[in-house]
Amino acid sequence: MTQPSQQQYRRPPAILLLPAVIGTAYLFFPLVGLVVRSPWGTLWQRLTEPGALTALWLSLLTATITTAVCLVLGVPVAFVLARTRFFGQRFVRALVTLPLVLPPVVGGVALFTAFGRTGIIGVWLDRWFGIELPFTTTAVVMSQTFVALPFLVIAVEGALRSADTRFEEAAATLGASRWTAFRRITLPLVGPGVAAGSVLCWARALGEFGATITFAGNLPGSTQTMPIAVYITLQNDPDGAILLSLILVAVSILVLVSLRGRWIGAG
Amino acid sequence: MLHAHLVVDRGRFTLDLPLDVAAGEVVALLGPNGAGKTTALRALAGLVALSGGTIELDGTQIARPGGGLPPERRRVGVVFQDYLLFPHLSALENVAFGPRSTGSSRHHARVMAAAWLDRMGLGEVALQKPGGLSGGQAQRVALARALVTSPRLLLLDEPLAALDAGTRLAVRADLRRHLAAYDGATVLVTHDPLDAMVLADRIVVIEAGKMVQDGPPSEIVRRPRTEYVARLAGLNLYRGVASDGLVSLADGGELTVEERMTGDVFVAFPPSAVAVHRQHPEGSPRNVWEVTVAGVEAHGDLMRVEFRGTPSVAAEVTPAAAAELELMPGQTAWVAVKATETHAYPA
Numbered sequence: 001m002t003q004p005s006q007q008q009y010r011r012p013p014a015i016l017l018l019p020a021v022i023g024t025a026y027l028f029f030p031l032v033g034l035v036v037r038s039p040w041g042t043l044w045q046r047l048t049e050p051g052a053l054t055a056l057w058l059s060l061l062t063a064t065i066t067t068a069v070c071l072v073l074g075v076p077v078a079f080v081l082a083r084t085r086f087f088g089q090r091f092v093r094a095l096v097t098l099p100l101v102l103p104p105v106v107g108g109v110a111l112f113t114a115f116g117r118t119g120i121i122g123v124w125l126d127r128w129f130g131i132e133l134p135f136t137t138t139a140v141v142m143s144q145t146f147v148a149l150p151f152l153v154i155a156v157e158g159a160l161r162s163a164d165t166r167f168e169e170a171a172a173t174l175g176a177s178r179w180t181a182f183r184r185i186t187l188p189l190v191g192p193g194v195a196a197g198s199v200l201c202w203a204r205a206l207g208e209f210g211a212t213i214t215f216a217g218n219l220p221g222s223t224q225t226m227p228i229a230v231y232i233t234l235q236n237d238p239d240g241a242i243l244l245s246l247i248l249v250a251v252s253i254l255v256l257v258s259l260r261g262r263w264i265g266a267g
Numbered sequence: 268m269l270h271a272h273l274v275v276d277r278g279r280f281t282l283d284l285p286l287d288v289a290a291g292e293v294v295a296l297l298g299p300n301g302a303g304k305t306t307a308l309r310a311l312a313g314l315v316a317l318s319g320g321t322i323e324l325d326g327t328q329i330a331r332p333g334g335g336l337p338p339e340r341r342r343v344g345v346v347f348q349d350y351l352l353f354p355h356l357s358a359l360e361n362v363a364f365g366p367r368s369t370g371s372s373r374h375h376a377r378v379m380a381a382a383w384l385d386r387m388g389l390g391e392v393a394l395q396k397p398g399g400l401s402g403g404q405a406q407r408v409a410l411a412r413a414l415v416t417s418p419r420l421l422l423l424d425e426p427l428a429a430l431d432a433g434t435r436l437a438v439r440a441d442l443r444r445h446l447a448a449y450d451g452a453t454v455l456v457t458h459d460p461l462d463a464m465v466l467a468d469r470i471v472v473i474e475a476g477k478m479v480q481d482g483p484p485s486e487i488v489r490r491p492r493t494e495y496v497a498r499l500a501g502l503n504l505y506r507g508v509a510s511d512g513l514v515s516l517a518d519g520g521e522l523t524v525e526e527r528m529t530g531d532v533f534v535a536f537p538p539s540a541v542a543v544h545r546q547h548p549e550g551s552p553r554n555v556w557e558v559t560v561a562g563v564e565a566h567g568d569l570m571r572v573e574f575r576g577t578p579s580v581a582a583e584v585t586p587a588a589a590a591e592l593e594l595m596p597g598q599t600a601w602v603a604v605k606a607t608e609t610h611a612y613p614a
Binding site for chain 2: 174177
């Protein structure tokens with residue numbers, strides 16, 4: 001094939017071009033709007049108000065704890081789903097992916113029925129240990145974990161499925177226990193998948209709103225995360241909401257750029 | 268040393284292979300693809316469960332149907348077909364992995380690994396990742412990794428298959444040296460007869476999960492017992508019933524042989540023993556029959572011609588002779604084989 005004909009073939013059909021431009025623009029203009037309408041004049045003053053940074057700090061902290069929790073729980077779930085066969089496996093896989101399609105607010109209600117003060121587990125936590133979970137920072141992490149865990153499980157399971165299990169066999173013939181083989185061979189080999197899953201998980205946790213406001217509420221300093229702060233602020237201070245949104249956008253872009261090419265996408 | 272009877276039911280076929288290997292002995296499992304060689308190796312390593320039989324190593328039973336030691340406790344070293352070097356670890360860390368996993372300290376494991384790499388002539392690439400190693404280097408790292416744990420049984424799965432023809436020769440000679448220095452039992456799997464003959468003290472030929480021949484390389488080549496082995500050795504092979512120097516072949520035709528034998532026999536002779544003529548030849552050969560050319564292919568400097576007839580036979584002729592005889596597929600010809608060039612032996 002010659003160069004010109006190849007280039008010719010790479011040109012997309014004209015009928016796809018217009019929707020492609022519209023689609024890209026649609027994603028772009030809201031971000032432009034945020035930048036243009038930001039209260040740049042009072043930016044510094046607003047940023048240094050205690051409330052704004054409290055919510056940001058809480059969001060970053062809970063999203064990071066959530067990611068850690070998801071790693072500890074999600075990698076084993078992914079391993080069991082990818083490497084074993086057991087009765088009811090399809091059911092378990094469906095269950096694990098359900099939070100992806102479930103409206104988060106429903107997740108929040110569901111968490112209430114399980115871990116609320118009268119919930120099926122919460123009632124015992126309260127009675128035996130005096131632990132009340134709803135409307136605490138722990139509840140924020142629980143809500144975020146509920147919606148973010150599937151992202152990690154799916155990413156890691158995919159990586160495990162495409163990893164060559166013969167490396168584990170080789171490790172076994174060298175005297176490595178299953179745990180050693182997992183720790184020193186399997187985990188490093190699926191590292192990129194785990195990293196990509198963690199990024200998705202963290203981003204999902206950072207943006208979590210519905211389940212959190214339902215199960216954890218809106219207590220500044222302990223459960224009011226950035227997305228909730230944005231929503232609440234919008235009621236009587238649109239400029240403040242725009243500013244908070246801009247901060248979230250900046251943090252998200254920062255994360256994407258710092259990881260670009262290393263773990264996610266081909267970039 | 269190794270005393271095994273491997274029975275593995277794979278549905279499609281059943282592997283049923285008795286296998287004994289002495290200390291210091293190298294046994295090659297030779298057979299066509301799908302014969303069950305790799306399954307046998309995996310059963311020995313503990314990566315496939317036995318459906319029957321037993322494996323004893325150094326007098327200890329390490330496997331029985333539905334049980335046995337897991338691979339990590341068998342003291343069996345494996346060099347896998349594509350080596351399976353851990354891609355995220357350096358050559359040194361790959362070799363140190365075994366000692367580390369079996370309780371050596373990090374320092375001790377690295378010292379042992381470095382010593383093995385030096386012994387293999389790989390000191391310079393110790394810190395390289397497998398991706399940066401040549402095929403021959405990767406093979407030696409894999410061998411060092413398997414041997415550093417001092418296994419009692421060493422298993423090699425197609426140890427040279429991943430190499431190109433150029434490096435293969437050197438690596439094969441090198442591997443032979445290392446295997447000779449190893450005092451445990453070695454089982455290697457290959458579909459390449461040359462690898463088997465150079466590397467092994469004894470060849471076990473497997474076809475369709477069963478052992479069809481067992482003997483030293485020279486014996487296997489001289490007295491093949493199946494079509495597959497004969498083709499590997501480049502011989503024409505027939506089975507038949509002998510009666511005072513005349514063998515009635517199982518698939519039709521008859522051959523006069525030198526040996527005075529009776530009963531079930533094999534008759535083998537090389538393609539170079541077959542003379543090809545346009546017309547019925549005059550003179551002494553006792554075995555003369557008419558055939559049709561089925562195919563012609565270059566075989567080194569010679570042409571190898573497959574003839575269909577009773578019996579079918581392969582001959583080797585020079586390209587000039589092939590042209591002169593007009594050996595095109597479909598062409599008829601006469602072939603002659605002297606009785607003195609045949610070799611008959613009991614089946």
